[in-house]
Amino acid sequence: MTRTLVQGGLVVTAAEETYADVLVEDGKVAALAAAGSSVARGWTADRVIDATGRYVVPGGVDAHTHFDFPFGGTSSSDTFETGTRAAAWGGTTTVVDFAVQTRGRALREGLDAWHAKAEGKCAVDYAFHMILSDVNEDTLKEMDLLVGEGLTSFKLFMAYPGVFYSDDGQILRAMQRAAGNGGLVMMHAENGIAIDVLVQQALAAGRTAPRYHGEVRRALLEAEATHRAIQLARVAGSPLYVVHVSAEEAVAELAAARDKGLPVFGETCPQYLFLSTDNLAEPGFEGAKYVCSTPLRPREHQAALWRGLRTDDLQVVSTDHCPFCFSGQKELGRGDFSKIPNGLPGVEHRMDLLHQAVVDGHITRRRWIELACAAPARMFGLAPHKGTIAPGADADLVVYDPRATQVLSATTHHMNVDYSAYEGKEITGRVETVLSRGEIVIDERRFTGRTGHGRYVPRTTCQYLS
Ligand code: DUC
Ligand code: ZN
Ligand code: ZN
Ligand code: ZN
Numbered sequence: 001m002t003r004t005l006v007q008g009g010l011v012v013t014a015a016e017e018t019y020a021d022v023l024v025e026d027g028k029v030a031a032l033a034a035a036g037s038s039v040a041r042g043w044t045a046d047r048v049i050d051a052t053g054r055y056v057v058p059g060g061v062d063a064h065t066h067f068d069f070p071f072g073g074t075s076s077s078d079t080f081e082t083g084t085r086a087a088a089w090g091g092t093t094t095v096v097d098f099a100v101q102t103r104g105r106a107l108r109e110g111l112d113a114w115h116a117k118a119e120g121k122c123a124v125d126y127a128f129h130m131i132l133s134d135v136n137e138d139t140l141k142e143m144d145l146l147v148g149e150g151l152t153s154f155k156l157f158m159a160y161p162g163v164f165y166s167d168d169g170q171i172l173r174a175m176q177r178a179a180g181n182g183g184l185v186m187m188h189a190e191n192g193i194a195i196d197v198l199v200q201q202a203l204a205a206g207r208t209a210p211r212y213h214g215e216v217r218r219a220l221l222e223a224e225a226t227h228r229a230i231q232l233a234r235v236a237g238s239p240l241y242v243v244h245v246s247a248e249e250a251v252a253e254l255a256a257a258r259d260k261g262l263p264v265f266g267e268t269c270p271q272y273l274f275l276s277t278d279n280l281a282e283p284g285f286e287g288a289k290y291v292c293s294t295p296l297r298p299r300e301h302q303a304a305l306w307r308g309l310r311t312d313d314l315q316v317v318s319t320d321h322c323p324f325c326f327s328g329q330k331e332l333g334r335g336d337f338s339k340i341p342n343g344l345p346g347v348e349h350r351m352d353l354l355h356q357a358v359v360d361g362h363i364t365r366r367r368w369i370e371l372a373c374a375a376p377a378r379m380f381g382l383a384p385h386k387g388t389i390a391p392g393a394d395a396d397l398v399v400y401d402p403r404a405t406q407v408l409s410a411t412t413h414h415m416n417v418d419y420s421a422y423e424g425k426e427i428t429g430r431v432e433t434v435l436s437r438g439e440i441v442i443d444e445r446r447f448t449g450r451t452g453h454g455r456y457v458p459r460t461t462c463q464y465l466s
Contacts, residue, residue: 002046005038007036008021012056012368015053031265055398057397057400059093059373060094060372061382064267065098077145082119084449085413086348091349129186131181144308147182153462155188184379185233185239187229189225195216203336214280222246230264233264240265242267252304254308277299291342315371319349321344355368379463395435398436399431404432414447
């Protein structure tokens with residue numbers, strides 16, 4: 001039995017903040033006691049971590065990553081090995097990645113392929129959502145089976161015609177099925193049919209630079225798709241989770257639905273909170289580094305996203321980590337923005353960027369933990385093991401130094417990608433030590449984890465609904 005004691009820190013969960021000693025036993029949180037009282041209680045440990053002057057927070061839950069993801073004529077550059085190691089460095093101890101159904105093939109085949117990519121490779125725990133590329137009688141039946149096995153969320157695309165796109169009828173059928181089996185439909189809400197027309201028109205007019213990616217993927221077309229997805233979910237009687245919300249007008253659609261009491265949820269990502277179309281318009285081909293979908297928006301949209309995060313019209317911040325190297329990958333789209341692989345790296349920096357948001361006064365410290373840990377855990381059926389610090393929970397803990405400063409850079413990050421979307425950005429706050437199920441995976445800024453430590457975590461259904 002290994003015992004670790006994390007002493008004297010300010011323990012921050014979504015629910016409360018208290019100075020406490022945390023006793024970890026056999027991978028679980030065994031007990032919490034008032035800071036300094038563990039000696040009097042006779043608690044002993046193999047390892048004592050002094051967290052004085054630090055926060056002790058739950059390990060982050062990143063509910064949206066794409067490791068080893070074939071997309072845009074190439075594959076995202078982080079494997080499960082490199083990606084989960086970078087996650088650990090950034091204080092994220094659980095990732096939920098997207099297994100992909102290949103069109104015309106069984107969901108099971110896609111899921112098996114993702115298990116094969118991840119098994120024995122991960123530094124932290126992992127789970128899967130499933131991307132539904134086909135909606136038909138067979139895949140709907142498989143959906144029921146997967147929910148029963150702990151894969152409880154399914155992503156559909158209103159964008160990318162010819163690739164992942166589903167039409168409204170297919171979406172409605174999948175939502176009806178989810179209403180029956182308890183699954184959660186996750187929606188990429190952009191009107192891909194209209195966007196494709198604008199893409200072709202832009203290219204024909206010689207508008208080929210990266211910034212046109214942002215211009216053709218209009219905010220109104222995100223809002224329209226968000227509205228349509230909400231109405232389809234209402235008709236089906238199913239809950240809905242909209243991924244990577246970036247447009248103010250889309251937040252308004254979610255807020256209006258929630259004001260009606262509908263079970264509609266939304267996620268945004270750090271790139272929409274901290275970056276903008278100014279980045280897409282950087283000189284030469286630099287803007288390609290910032291091509292993702294939904295796209296970065298003009299700065300003015302950020303206020304609505306922060307407001308949504310404060311009012312709970314948006315519940316989750318995840319990264320949509322989908323890295324492509326500038327050299328050789330993003331470069332596929334030189335001379336044609338529509339060929340730039342869509343995606344940004346970010347799994348390592350979510351906890352830090354959201355802590356910066358605390359420092360900047362956008363959110364409270366507890367909301368930081370709610371958005372990054374507790375809410376994604378409950379949304380995707382990982383609570384009470386993940387997302388909080390409480391007796392019986394997995395000992396996924398981060399000792400966070402709120403006063404240390406760092407500068408984000410590709411020269412120091414651990415993601416397998418040749419640029420940083422946040423190059424030169426100064427952050428107040430830094431991950432110091434990270435425990436994953438009691439094992440120290442980052443020890444005072446040294447990686448002490450192990451490839452293969454991370455386990456697959458089956459999930460329950462969405463815990464916002466019961
Ligand atoms: N958007 C991205 O930017 N990358 C992966 C898939 C997606 O929808
Ligand atoms: Zn998407
Ligand atoms: Zn509201
Ligand atoms: Zn994604």
